[in-house]
Amino acid sequence: MSTFSDFGLIASLQRTLNDKNLKKPTEVQERIIPLMLANKSVVGIAETGSGKTLAYALPILHTLKALEAQGNPVTQEATPRAIIMVPTRELGDQIAKVLKTFTHDTRLRVRSALGGVPLEQARRNVTGVFEILLATPGRIVQLMKQKLIHLDDVQILIYDEADQMMDENFKSDSNMIAEACPDELLLGLFSATVNESVQELMDNLFAKANVIYTAGSGKTVKTLTTRNLTVKDGERWPVLARVLDQPMEGGTIIFTNTREQCDRLAKMLTENGFHFGLYRGDMDKVERRRTFEKFRKGDLDLLISTDLASRGLDVDNIDRVINYHL
Structure with missing residues (x-):
């Protein structure tokens, strides 16, 4: 066809x-x-x-x-x-x-x-x-x-x-x-x-x-560029801060493995003056939906999430994805 x-x-x-x-x-x-x-x-x-x-x-x-x-x-x-x-x-x-x-x-x-x-x-x-x-x-x-x-x-x-x-x-x-x-x-x-x-x-x-x-199943998209950054002595924040200081035209989403990690990262971001939204399973559903819509529309540039946002959602304006914990 x-x-x-x-x-x-x-x-x-x-x-x-x-x-x-x-x-x-x-x-x-x-x-x-x-x-x-x-x-x-x-x-x-x-x-x-x-x-x-x-x-x-x-x-x-x-x-x-x-x-x-x-x-x-x-x-x-x-x-x-x-x-x-x-x-x-x-x-x-x-x-x-x-x-x-x-x-x-x-x-x-x-x-x-x-x-x-x-x-x-x-x-x-x-x-x-x-x-x-x-x-x-x-x-x-x-x-x-x-x-x-x-x-x-x-x-x-x-x-x-x-x-x-x-x-x-x-x-x-x-x-x-x-x-x-x-x-x-x-x-x-x-x-x-x-x-x-x-x-x-x-x-x-x-x-x-x-x-x-399909031919693309299980494969990364051709336009994706990956970088692996070394974290010394478990000190992730200084590495992340340097990455976030690099400007991007679109949004950034950061994935953490657990809600606790999500909370700790949110605390660090707040203390360092970053504006961001949270998106995780235990949030109020209305608040979570409102945050996601802001990110989708480009009104919010930085989203912190557990794997809840990792699949199936359609967002056009993401330029950078960071896996904070692997």
Whole structure:
């Protein structure tokens, strides 16, 4: 396939692609979209920024709208036909924006039930009739146990950023969700890396899926330059201070391994007059989201984070990434 028009997508999707000047699919889109349109389960291992979201979003929207056109619309309340599971609210918000771009013309309803928002809000979101549920696994399980959502009509189940989703809690929740769906299910798993838990999923639930590795999977981008700096006697701060004194046009993100390390670094930065934002899992969710949006828009030049921000989030203005602890 050389262009999106070669996929045979419904007219409304093609119009939106044209309006957004999206002509040529990326490698993962070119290889995944025809398989999903043919109702074949897939595993897509591709680097961050390769277009994985659109690779599954377009087939989902096409398939659900085609069912509606055939006289088989969704009619039951709180009974989605497609579920997209994500590890974090931030990634969910990002995917929701992509879906909204296409559902404006392709009239399908997307509802979110993400961790980090009040349960009551999630309860309200899943009332009524809708086609697509975008949610974190733990929140789906909560709603299932309270019989606020029903998975007996799910036809498509997507695991996005699966390697970030497969700790023990996520794993048990994800398995419960998959078991609650019908046996005839179109499955999609998308990830930038294959860790032990993802491999276990690929060997079991996705054993019959078509596995796609893109040429760039597992590789660093060509424009990336790496530097290894020597730290003597564990004194990291003087080395970091010299690096931060070097001006950059875009933003800088610094990763620490733990929350405690994050706090210690924040204290050093504050004492030395640096303006920065914190982004970590135990923060107030509203504050964390506000900080991330400032960084994304370029209103904040320096972000300190644990690995929460390490994958799946789309930020254009980052020029420097520092791993403070290795």
